[in-house]
Amino acid sequence: MSMSEFVIDPPRVPSLPVSGSAGRFPVGRVFCLGRNYYWGDTLNAVREVPAFFMKPATSVIDASGELDFPTQTEQFCHEIELVVAIGKDGFQITEQEALDHVWGYAAGLDLTRRDLQMAAKAVGNPWEPAKAFDGSAPITPILPASRNGHPRQGAIWLSVNGVERQRSDLESQIWSVSEVISQLSHSVSLRAGDLIMTGTPPGVAALDAGDVITGGVAGIGEFEVRIGSRRAD
Template identity: 85%
Template sequence: MSMSNFVFEPTRISSLPVSGSEGRFPVARVFCLGRNYHWGDSQSGVREVPAFFMKPATSVIDAQGELDFPTQTEQFCHEIELVVAIGKGGFQISEEQALEHVWGYAAGLDLTRRDLQMAAKAVGNPWEPAKAFDGSAPITPIQPARVGEHPKQGAIWLSVNGVERQRSDLESQIWSVSEVISQLSHSVSLRAGDLIMTGTPPGVAALQEGDVINGGISGIGEFEVRVGSRRAD
């Protein structure tokens, strides 16, 4: 379709830098996994079917500089997560073939208006108002996946003003990357450019203006960002 056929100029494609390259990874959609670590709950071995929700591609920003403090919240919270970048689409992908669809990995923040999320949970409403605001997905440069090398373990951590709040290991995920990709692809056809944020370990807490956040995942990426001024409601 010619650009002249559009009734207005399309929105610029969201993208992320690629580690060690001048290229950028174009973002299609952002899928998020609701719970993928044990938060002090029972570890009986019974796994509930993963709950997915979405953020718009426009929520994705580079994990650097200053973050806007969003409107409509008193509990602006951090959630450090492994991000899987899909490079090849597919539908009903098997667990055995799932990693063939991965282009790379990154560390990301699923920033959350947690008070809105708790209110939505209480009445069974969708989480998007709590999750899908502007700039709610700061993500490090994508680390390309080497053939046959996909992270199954490695420290995942986050600190605020030098005090550690979250720490776990990728091997503690309830659902592996292969399982997450396969399960999601049985619901929707995955596309090249899709991102999957794979859940956060315990230690989620509120942020304040001026807080400095450091975080990362061993072998994948690290970041430092600062919380800016609260936006007027």
């Protein structure tokens, strides 16, 4: 279809920088894993099929500078995550083939209006109001797997104003990257440009205006961002 056939100008394709390159990675869909580390209330839990939700591609921003404090929340929370960037289409991908579909990795924040999430959970409503707001997925530059391989272990951590709140290791994930890709691809066809946010360790807590967040995934990426002032609802 030519540009002249669209009745309005097509939206700009969201993208992320590529580490060590002038190129950018085009973002398609953003899939998120609801729980992928054992927290205090689930230490002895049996593994269950992963629960996925989505953020719009427009929620993805560079993990740098100042982040907006969203409206309609009193519990604006951080969640540090390993992000997987898909580089090849696939459906019903086996675990053995899964890593062949990975273009690269990044560190990201699944920012959450947790009070809205808890209210939605209580009555069985969707999580989108809590998860899918503008700027809710700050992500570091994508590190190509061709350059750095596929991490199976390494620290994942986050601090606020110099005080550590979250720390774990990728090897502590309930579901490995290969398993997550395979499980998701049996539900939908994955496409090049898709991102998968693979869950957060315990230690999630609320943020205030002016807080400085530092975090990262060892060998993948690190970031420092500041929370801006609250805007009126």
